Amino acid sequence: MDADPSRVVVVGDCPLIRLGIVQLIAGEPDLQLTAAVSSIEELDEHPVGAGAPGTAVINLRLATLDLARTVSRLCARGYAVIVVSAAAHIDLAPAIRAGARGCLDSQAEQAELLSAMRAVAAGETYVPGPLAVHLLLAPLHLTDREQEILGRVASGDTDREIAALLGISEHTVHSHLDRLRDKIGARRRADLTRFAIEYSLVPPTPGRGRSAHPTRGD
Numbered sequence: 001m002d003a004d005p006s007r008v009v010v011v012g013d014c015p016l017i018r019l020g021i022v023q024l025i026a027g028e029p030d031l032q033l034t035a036a037v038s039s040i041e042e043l044d045e046h047p048v049g050a051g052a053p054g055t056a057v058i059n060l061r062l063a064t065l066d067l068a069r070t071v072s073r074l075c076a077r078g079y080a081v082i083v084v085s086a087a088a089h090i091d092l093a094p095a096i097r098a099g100a101r102g103c104l105d106s107q108a109e110q111a112e113l114l115s116a117m118r119a120v121a122a123g124e125t126y127v128p129g130p131l132a133v134h135l136l137l138a139p140l141h142l143t144d145r146e147q148e149i150l151g152r153v154a155s156g157d158t159d160r161e162i163a164a165l166l167g168i169s170e171h172t173v174h175s176h177l178d179r180l181r182d183k184i185g186a187r188r189r190a191d192l193t194r195f196a197i198e199y200s201l202v203p204p205t206p207g208r209g210r211s212a213h214p215t216r217g218d
């Protein structure tokens with residue numbers, strides 16, 4: 001006997017994206033659309049029928065904390081939430097902490113969104129690799145410069161070489177490394193290297209990542 005289809009609501013303030021997600025769900029027999037609305041307030045007024053709330057796929061142009069509050073409200077109502085975001089500057093870590101079970105870029109392929117909906121409906125989480133790295137690094141509050149220096153360390157560059165490559169003083173490199181050691185909890189250069197490799201912060205080869213146009217500033 002086939003299992004009942006997974007219930008999905010779509011909350012999106014972009015009509016085109018909302019319609020696209022709705023049409024995607026309509027072609028899948030194991031997914032059942034129960035509502036498609038433009039805001040969480042509209043969802044509050046929309047009858048979704050009896051049974052468990054299911055999965056909520058949300059695509060809302062909200063600030064970081066407002067998005068987290070929206071996720072929290074939906075989770076409190078029993079929804080398993082997937083955030084689809086087009087804003088690269090939005091930090092999704094608060095949404096994850098608020099209870100979101102999945103996060104995707106709005107440019108993701110249709111098959112990936114379907115995989116996310118099915119995974120979350122099955123009680124799993126779904127966060128793509130690059131976004132997962134960002135979410136893991138976010139609690140450490142590593143700056144772009146710190147990530148850059150960490151990658152150079154993993155490439156085998158000395159402090160003097162890093163300073164020359166980035167156009168900063170060697171003293172500034174030392175200061176960044178001291179802060180990195182405190183944040184990561186690693187004192188040895190080998191441990192910093194291991195961390196950078198684990199989180200894919202190593203710059204591209206060849207030439208140990210030499211740049212023809214060093215960046216400036218601290």
